[in-house]
Amino acid sequence: MKIILYLSDYIIPLTIFYIVGFGLLMKRPVYDDFVKGAKKGAKTVAGIMPTLVGLMVGVGVMRASGFLDALAGFMGRWSEALGFPSRLLPMALVKLFSSSAATGLALDIFKQYGPDSQLGMITSIMLSCTETVFYTMSIYFMSVKVKKTRYTLAGALAATLAGVIMSVILVQNL
Numbered sequence: 192m193k194i195i196l197y198l199s200d201y202i203i204p205l206t207i208f209y210i211v212g213f214g215l216l217m218k219r220p221v222y223d224d225f226v227k228g229a230k231k232g233a234k235t236v237a238g239i240m241p242t243l244v245g246l247m248v249g250v251g252v253m254r255a256s257g258f259l260d261a262l263a264g265f266m267g268r269w270s271e272a273l274g275f276p277s278r279l280l281p282m283a284l285v286k287l288f289s290s291s292a293a294t295g296l297a298l299d300i301f302k303q304y305g306p307d308s309q310l311g312m313i314t315s316i317m318l319s320c321t322e323t324v325f326y327t328m329s330i331y332f333m334s335v336k337v338k339k340t341r342y343t344l345a346g347a348l349a350a351t352l353a354g355v356i357m358s359v360i361l362v363q364n365l
Contacts, residue, residue: 235334238334239330239334242333243326247292250285251292254295254296259280260281262280263281264277274359275355276310278304279300279313279314279317282296282297282318283355286321286351287323287324287351288326290318293318293323294318297318300314301314309363312362316357316361317354317358320357320358321351324351327347328343328344328347
């Protein structure tokens with residue numbers, strides 16, 4: 192275990208030294224290349240900022256208005272019948288849009304039920320094996336100007352559903 196701690200302390204500085212050293216070895220203007228990359232990165236951030244702000248505001252409004260709790264109450268009967276805890280429905284839905292908002296909901300679950308409870312463990316697994324589908328698609332596709340997403344949404348939603356289902360199954364089989 193100590194080797195992993197030592198590795199984690201030194202891996203980033205070693206990577207930076209490797210990149211700079213390799214650039215110098217190849218006789219590249221390392222600093223100029225860094226500045227060019229930083230400019231491109233800043234343009235990308237400026238291009239995706241409206242989408243990011245829109246997603247954050249939308250999730251914030253849904254959470255603050257009580258819509259998520261009402262939706263969980265409405266869909267709770269069916270989800271409980273299928274074996275999925277209705278208390279986790281808001282987090283599963285919010286995770287599609289915002290990982291940070293889903294983390295906030297997860298912290299609420301941890302405070303109320305505890306991280307070692309069944310709901311806490313399902314929450315932890317669900318957060319780690321699902322993706323922020325709409326956020327990721329909007330950021331990636333906007334940055335490279337993709338217009339036709341083909342089967343990306345259906346595939347991403349299917350993978351997320353599989354992650355949600357497996358998180359419940361894994362915890363119930365502990």
